[in-house]
Amino acid sequence: MDDTGVDIGRAVAEIRNAEEMPGLPMAWRWSPMSRFVFALAMDADGGWAYQMNSLDVHDEGLTRAVLAFAREHRLGRGPDAGPLTTASGFSYGTYRFDSVAAASPSVHGYHHGRNEALNEVVSGVFPAYRCEFRGDESPEEAVTRFKGMLRPTVLSRPPVPYLRMRYDNTRTKGGSVGPSRGFTTHDVLLRELGLLEGAPGSFVEFENSSGEVWHVEWNGSWLVNGTARDAPPSESWVASVLGLPGEVR
Known part of the structure; x- marks a missing residue:
């Protein structure tokens, strides 16, 4: 349980058809509908989590790699985290992604309307490209990029450079x-x-x-x-x- 009183593990267990994710400790996956697969990994201290959503095509290996990388870098966690946070040096298989990005709770809204407390302790993470982020995006700019341009749930997406x-x-x-x-x-x-x-x-x-x-x-x-x-x-x-x-x- 984190210092806000949220038991992340219990909150995920209450999600319909959530199951443990093979090959990654303290991680779960679930599918709210046929086209989507959601996966979440919790920090060791139970105080934060990282969630990656994929649409139509789900690659379990890539998802594990992204979640493990985000957890290692504590992406989006901490007082200095902005609305969009990135870490470079990521690679997996034949994908061209070179970074992992994290959207803050107010930007991704993955659990809005279902579990607001859980939403506030989750980074929305996805594989990305360095050229897509400037690093000083305002909350409004982050929402525009995340929800209107980047298509973070599409694993086959090309780079969408910051422009x-x-x-x-x-x-x-x-x-x-x-x-x-x-x-x-x-x-x-x-x-x-x-x-x-x-x-x-x-x-x-x-x-x-x-x-x-x-x-x-x-x-x-x-x-x-x-x-x-x-x-x-x-x-x-x-x-x-x-x-x-x-x-x-």
């Missing part, structure tokens, strides 16, 4: 609203970069997980952060500055 962008195109009349950069996806960035040529006065400005910013223009020739270039930004250059793993560039 904020603003743009304006004088030819298509498309553009972002306001001076701030908003979250977007890799394919949208590539599309808007491709539409710059032949549209003088247009620009695309984007930011990666390291906080580096690139401003790309076409005014008869290409300019990147004010420096002239002979050719438009290539897909491989974009992938490199976003930190995408080499296999998916």
Whole structure:
């Protein structure tokens, strides 16, 4: 039992069809419906737990590896934990994941409406990529990323790099609203970069997980952060500055 009075083991035992997870001490799994498998591992002191959910495809070995890694690194536990916490150095089998990430209780909400006390002592963990996180995401940004972009329950998902962008195109009349950069996806960035040529006065400005910013223009020739270039930004250059793993560039 943790210092909030939650007996995690008892709470999990009360979940319908929960069973011990083979090969990992103090861990359980259950399936609330045919498409989902949930798995949870408890810390040795009983004060925190790490839960990984998978949709449609469940890999027991990967799940064990993620839970063990999260428990070893105490991901999302402690006063310094943010809404999204990551640890790099993870690998398993042929998967390209290089990190494990943890969403805080207020972000994942895995047990909201069923067991609020249990929810508050669980990190929602999932295999991830370093390029997907900046490390200073606000609670609102974390919810946007976790619930709207990253698809943490899909084991076959490609990287979704941390990418904020603003743009304006004088030819298509498309553009972002306001001076701030908003979250977007890799394919949208590539599309808007491709539409710059032949549209003088247009620009695309984007930011990666390291906080580096690139401003790309076409005014008869290409300019990147004010420096002239002979050719438009290539897909491989974009992938490199976003930190995408080499296999998916």
